[in-house]
Amino acid sequence: MLLEMAIGDAYGAGFEFADRDKITRYNDLTAYHEHGLGIAPGHYTDDTQMSLALAELIIEGGSWDKHTITCKFIDCFKRDQRLGYSKGFYAFLDSISNADEFLAKIKVNSVANGAAMRSVPIGLFSSVDEVLHKAEIQASITHNTPIGINSSQAVALASHYFYYKLGPKAQLGEFVQSHTDIQWNTHWHGEVACCGYETVNALLTVLLSEDSYSALLIQSVAFGGDVDTIAACALSIASLSEEYKNDLPRFLYDELENNDYGKDYLIERARQLHSALQVSK
16 A cells, blocks of 8 residues: 555656646656756655555554654654655754644645545545544644645545445445535546645545545546645555556656655565554444
């Protein structure tokens, strides 16, 4: 799950807010591409790093409260300061010393997709009520708005649906809709802004319309806009279901970064995550 998220994130990062010509010419799964802001080909961004923070908290069995979650966000950023965060949030994290300072200074009225992008691991908790509650808590740290909270819950519900085999892919949209308070559009067209509402719309659209990893990546990027988030979440969620064929080119695995927190680390953390959840059942 974490490995697939990083692959989607790293592939999508090369096209994040890129012009349409770049997407048309190069979105063919033949190479990772450099992000215009200097993110190297094959390197993941904040989407994966913040999801990894929540996965590690689950593995460690830590308290699921604002302070503890914030500590994990800060720790993961400080140990591995990587590009991909918005300039403002990167500078904010860089300036923060501890969770108390973070919580005292953060503005929480955002409707962007930051809470949604990190929510896939939350879906692995064992009940819908727990998923909804934990998604709301983590979203409220930075995105304490109806869109911020519901978008986080929607992403977590999608991973929960597949992880626990609650129904066929065709009914995913109805499941997510039945447990959230916003009307989602599962036939999304056009570019995707850095917005929780649009991100969930695009994510549900590709998950419902495609049936292979390659198609998920290509179609996620084809939207244009904030495509690394869609690609990261889509591939990660699809990895929890047998209804999507893994037909990814080998280079996406071989050329994914493998530094201290790269490919091998993500594989091991994913193994630990699934083990921790099996023990807690």
